[in-house]
Amino acid sequence: MGEIKLPKGFKSAGVACGIKKDGKKDLALILSESEANTAGVFTKNIVKGHSLKWTMKNIRGNKIRAVVINSGNANACVGEKGDSDAERMADLTARLAKCGKEQVLLGSTGVIGFPLPMEKIESGLQKAFSMLSTSPHDAACAIMTTDTYPKEISFDINLSGKNVTLYGMAKGSGMIHPNMATMIGVFLTDAAISKEMLQKALTEAVNKSFNRISVDGDTSVCDMVVILANGMAENEEISCENNDYATFVNALEKAAVMLSKMLVKDGEGATKLIEIRVVNAPDCETAHKITSSIAKSPLVKTAMFGQDANWGRILTAAGYSGADFNPDLVDILIGDLLVCQNGVGLNFDEEKALEILKKDEIKITVDLKIGSSEDTMWTCDFSYDYVRINGSYRT
Amino acid sequence: MGEIKLPKGFKSAGVACGIKKDGKKDLALILSESEANTAGVFTKNIVKGHSLKWTMKNIRGNKIRAVVINSGNANACVGEKGDSDAERMADLTARLAKCGKEQVLLGSTGVIGFPLPMEKIESGLQKAFSMLSTSPHDAACAIMTTDTYPKEISFDINLSGKNVTLYGMAKGSGMIHPNMATMIGVFLTDAAISKEMLQKALTEAVNKSFNRISVDGDTSVCDMVVILANGMAENEEISCENNDYATFVNALEKAAVMLSKMLVKDGEGATKLIEIRVVNAPDCETAHKITSSIAKSPLVKTAMFGQDANWGRILTAAGYSGADFNPDLVDILIGDLLVCQNGVGLNFDEEKALEILKKDEIKITVDLKIGSSEDTMWTCDFSYDYVRINGSYRT
Structure with a gap:
């Protein structure tokens, strides 16, 4: 596995913007240089957070440039303000990233039922853009809630002679935060793969990993796993179930299982x-x-x-x-x-x-x-x- | 409610026969003077205890005279010996009660996977027969496992001018014993009621009570609720959904809900x-x-x-x-x-x-x-x- 690194064309940042009272990092930003094909798997809970709803709506028809995730206070169950706050976060990110707001995905985790402190998030976002780097570690820390350590993994794989990198981060802890939010997983890859095959690969991998773990049986209102593939490894695009697809889905499943096991090990109160x-x-x-x-x-x-x-x-x-x-x-x-x-x-x-x-x-x-x-x-x-x-x- | 008492024609005993290492009562015997119409509701777990299987088989076509329940060691998951032990318990009870062995119902609760100590049970049964009385209290104590107190209730109701008594006992604790056995409930009444209407009344009452409580979501392999109606109150037999049936099912539901709440309150570790x-x-x-x-x-x-x-x-x-x-x-x-x-x-x-x-x-x-x-x-x-x-x- 070696050093944990982002795939080509991705940058990230994780900052403390003041949502968490203890001063820990609480805002993660991931940016792709080029437009990425994207796939997602979301909670089946019929109650859905506002940021999650934004993501579910915009992931369908758009190539994605940025992902913003805040921790410490989930944007869920606060009424219409929750929807407009989500849009504002996407809009500000889009202006800083120079893309459309529909090209920004959002995640949000923490206590539900309290409106987001938007001024803190807005200045935090500006700060995050100024701190973008090729290290994913701060972002992986910034999505944590009761997790006791960040969960990250990266692999290099070979797709028909081209080196491709797959990176994943996740947070639990216990599928669910004490005040009930969110398991979140984000995968990034520089592989070229069609949106259809990416969704197929993610669904397959999630079914053998994140859908195969249980900490307390509760399912939150913000659970999501997304994957961005920006194609910058310049492999021949995977558009059917060929050998490259098999290699890719195997790597994705392996990464997802490893992250899933980390989530369970770090489940709330878990000793085994x-x-x-x-x-x-x-x-x-x-x-x-x-x-x-x-x-x-x-x-x-x-x-x-x-x-x-x-x-x-x-x-x-x-x-x-x-x-x-x-x-x-x-x-x-x-x-x-x-x-x-x-x-x-x-x-x-x-x-x-x-x-x-x-x-x-x-x-x-x-x-x-x-x-x-x-x-x-x-x-x-x-x-x-x-x-x-x-x-x-x-x- | 007044004093807790058995209906006419019932006697019971509860003895310590040595299954429980701490010397507490562990064998309950209930006897009806006359043959009783009987109904039952049983665990939906596809793993079923040997004593439970005996009861499920014999409750169908027979009028019942006796119920024997042991606690401290459930007769479950021990192979063929479990089935023959159940038959032996029923047979010995039948000889002492002067009835057919198919007229004896069995219940068993406690640790599973260990064969019953049959010599202790056999001498315990003899002792129980020598101690039969009109007080139900010792029997209610003898079915306890991790319960901290016995759960009993009795009502008098009036069915078309006749006084009828309904008695119920139950044990939890937590639907489930630490080593996983059994919620058991036994109702006794001197009402005259047809087997069909008795089953209908029990199913209705259980659906609003024992099927509406949860301690840990686990369902054991020995759960059962049975009711014996010996008709000795000499009311006109309930054989359709008339006023008497409504009065009876209301009382049964009330008793079942009260016992169910006692079970939950005494759930393992429960404080609320x-x-x-x-x-x-x-x-x-x-x-x-x-x-x-x-x-x-x-x-x-x-x-x-x-x-x-x-x-x-x-x-x-x-x-x-x-x-x-x-x-x-x-x-x-x-x-x-x-x-x-x-x-x-x-x-x-x-x-x-x-x-x-x-x-x-x-x-x-x-x-x-x-x-x-x-x-x-x-x-x-x-x-x-x-x-x-x-x-x-x-x-």
Whole structure:
């Protein structure tokens, strides 16, 4: 992987404009020298933030030049002012970037229900433009809320002889901020790829990564993942499912899975990353119903926190998932330790179980033995700190 | 309500037979002098305990004489021995009660995956038969797992001039025991009512009570609610939806709601009972999707623990419920304090909010303003103690 870097033609900045009371960075700017094909995946929550709505509207028909994301106060659930604030942010960015305002995407994360401090954002934007650089790090920091560290990754890939760079940043933390905003992911690449193939690649990658993680099962009103591809690597444009497309989507999926795992590891109060795999299922949908049910079960998650090899809770969560399977065939492994065979608990080695459960990363495998499909999800444990972070009275 | 008592013709006992290591009562026996019409509602989990399967099989075609419930070790996920143990328990009970083994219902709650200690249960059953009395209290204690107190209720109702008694007991705690067993409810009545009308009444009452509570969203493999009606009150048998049926189903629903609220209040780690009401919904299904999503949201539940009037998490949980509504119309009240109007947060009185949130019982109302249907659910808050109880390593 080497050094984390932006692809050709991208610059970014991250500044503290005063939204966050503690003086931390809270405004990220990403600029592409040339117009970029863009794709996005957005929250399915029917309540949608104002900045998100701006992005969803303008991503459709426009080539994009800039992305602006503020943290500390989500532009959501504040009425009409939220829509006009979004437009003002895009407009100011457009004037500074010399592009159309419809070429600016917005993201916003933090407490909802409070209007954005627009004067702070406007002067922050001016400052950000004056500080643009080829390092993505400040921008990755500026999108954080309760994240304890920035999540970034970059790869170089080879597309038919041309070197292409893929960069990604994301923030959680816990899919959801305490006052409930936003998982945000931004990918940047200098690959030349058509808008259609870019959307296809992003959707594929997100389904195997960001849509396969759960911290608390809640889905926010501002969740979004976008990708900008400005074509400056000068590879032959990917416009169908050729070898270059396969290489690109593999890299994107790899980057997205790595960022997703970072999100879960840094989930609110998380002490462990838990990988849940269902194998030998009759179909992918069945497998996913079960991984999803186990990944969301508070009882499984507290058991993992307590280092308890409680296969009963795992089997139970599978049982109420709505998936159709034969419980009398199910094997369950924690790490490589078989703890339940054909639906019946085994007298397993408790010491070996504890050794596995003490680790920071735990794998749970559920073998349905009725097919050949599988699904994987990642979740974290449920600790005292989750309650502390989310249960503390807002001040 | 007055004194809690069994209906005519019922006796019960609760003994400590040694399943629970702390010497607490762990075997409940309920006996009806005469054959009782019986109805039941069972877990939808496709994994089902062995004792539960026995009950589900035999409740269909038989008049019932006895119910035996053990706590401390659920008869679930132990393979064929589980089925033969269930049959042995029913058979021994039948011999002592002088009835057919198919006339005995079983319940079982506690850790799953460990075979029942059958010698203890067999001597416990003999002891229970020697201690039968007209007080239900010992039996209500003997079905407890992590419950901190027994849940019982009884009413007298008048059916066309005849006095009829309805008794109910239930155990949680948290729908689910730490090692994942069982919400159990048992109703007993001396009313004369046909099996069909009894099932109809029970299903109606359960849908408005036990199916409207959530502690952690997990559904166990042994959940069951059964009702026995032995007809000894000598009222005219209820066999259609007449006035007596209405009186009976009202009383049953009232008893079931009261027991359900007790279960939630005594949920694992619970410090508050939270009532969630969705009003003015286009239909009941929409309303229920939303109450259910809010009741299960860890972010809403931790906010209530933290006395945080976080309407944003409530609106967000409504938004991802899958229900179709217009977020720009939604009002949210915490207690009688309007905190969100037309989907936009208000500058509400934080002190008044804190006063409401400090109480043991909190009402949340979500007004969709698009119809006239409604739904109510009860849940509890999510506290450090939930994590402590469910995250402690099993010893």
